[in-house]
Each structure stands twice: as structure tokens, then as C-alpha cells.
Amino acid sequence: MNKKNALNPHRMAFIAIFAALNCICAWLAVPNPFSGTSFSLQTFAIILTGLVLSPLESLTTSVVYILLGAVGLPVFSSFGTLYSRLFTPYGGYIIGFLFAPLLISLTKNALVTTIERKHLSDAATKTLKSVVYIGTAIVLGLLVIDIPAVIQHKLMSGTPWSVSIAMAALTFFPTDLLKCILAAVVSLALEKPLNSIRTKGKS
Numbered sequence: 680m681n682k683k684n685a686l687n688p689h690r691m692a693f694i695a696i697f698a699a700l701n702c703i704c705a706w707l708a709v710p711n712p713f714s715g716t717s718f719s720l721q722t723f724a725i726i727l728t729g730l731v732l733s734p735l736e737s738l739t740t741s742v743v744y745i746l747l748g749a750v751g752l753p754v755f756s757s758f759g760t761l762y763s764r765l766f767t768p769y770g771g772y773i774i775g776f777l778f779a780p781l782l783i784s785l786t787k788n789a790l791v792t793t794i795e796r797k798h799l800s801d802a803a804t805k806t807l808k809s810v811v812y813i814g815t816a817i818v819l820g821l822l823v824i825d826i827p828a829v830i831q832h833k834l835m836s837g838t839p840w841s842v843s844i845a846m847a848a849l850t851f852f853p854t855d856l857l858k859c860i861l862a863a864v865v866s867l868a869l870e871k872p873l874n875s876i877r878t879k880g881k882s
Contacts, residue, residue, distance in 0.1 A: 689876060693736055697728045698743045702754040718851055719756040723858040725776050726820040729783025730812055730866035731873060737780035745777055771831030775824030782823055787815045812867055816859040
């Protein structure tokens with residue numbers, strides 16, 4: 680097996696930690712000042728997973744997290760299981776949770792690699808990487824999670840598209856935007872320490 684793609688102990692530890700983080704953030708409910716409802720920090724954890732981990736680690740983390748819900752553990756918001764959440768008007772979020780980390784990781788890695796190949800100054804490289812992290816988090820994080828959520832809300836509730844977009848996406852947009860930015864900031868702060876761990880794991 681290619682060592683680059685192998686799930687060594689360090690990588691398995693990252694997967695376990697971020698799967699646990701996804702569970703914990705799903706349970707943390709915060710009042711939403713924009714809608715009067717509450718929201719979880721699940722989106723923050725999902726996006727952080729994609730920004731921090733490799734594509735293989737990100738996908739494996741998502742699969743592990745969803746499988747935990749599939750076996751009946753209450754790992755989703757409001758301590759829900761997969762079966763109590765997936766087949767509801769808001770179950771489309773779970774589809775987004777599966778694919779968002781992988782797509783975020785792939786896109787971020789490709790863009791960062793392109794920047795590093797340009798051999799820019801350290802300041803310019805750092806600035807562009809920050810833009811990539813924040814932009815990837817906002818664009819892919821929101822679109823990949825919200826699009827299946829809106830589609831499933833429309834199909835299962837029978838409401839007009841405008842209502843489904845408002846209920847499944849726009850209602851949470853202000854807080855989701857803040858969570859995307861927070862995930863980008865945290866991932867940038869974690870980049871050096873995690874790279875150091877990865878380097879030691881290869882030695």
C-alpha cells in the first residue's frame with residue numbers, strides 16, 4: 680500500500696479526534712439571534728475537518744461520524760440518530776456533511792499547492808493562503824451542505840422553493856457565515872502544530 684495513503688496511527692488519531700469533535704459540536708446548541716431558534720456548531724466542525732485534514736482523513740472522518748449515527752448513537756443535533764434525522768425535511772444536511780469535508784480538503788490543497796509553486800514572499804503566501812482557507816470554507820462549506828438540505832426540504836415538505844431556501848439555508852446563513860470564518864481562522868492556527876505531528880509520525 681502507498682504509505683502516503685495509509686491510515687497510520689497518527690492519521691487514525693486525527694480521524695478519531697475530529698469524529699469526536701463533530702459529535703460534541705452537534706450537541707452544542709446556541710440561541711440564534713437572527714431567527715429566534717437555536718443552531719449547533721456542527722457546521723463549524725464539518726468545515727474545520729475539511730480544512731485541517733487530508734482528503735482521505737476528511738472522508739474517513741465523515742464516514743465514521745455518520746456510521747456512529749447509523750448504529751444508533753445520538754451523534755447529531757438534539758442528540759438525534761441517523762434514522763431520526765435523515766428521513767426528515769432537514770435530513771439533507773447529513774448528505775452535505777458526508778461530502779463537504781472531502782471537497783473542501785481537495786479544493787484547499789489544490790489551491791494552496793498552486794500558491795506555493797509561485798514562490799511568492801512569505802507575507803504574500805500567508806495572505807493568499809488565508810484567503811483560500813476563508814473562501815473555500817464559505818463557498819464550498821455553505822453550498823455543499825445547503826444545496827442537498829434545500830432539495831430534501833422541498834421534496835419532503837412540499838413547500839415552494841422559496842420557502843425551502845429560506846427555511847433550510849437563509850435562516851442559518853448569518854451564523855453559518857460566522858462558523859465558516861471561525862473554522863478558517865482555527866485551521867490556520869492549527870496548521871503548523873499538526874504539520875509538526877505529521878512530520879514526526881513519518882520519521
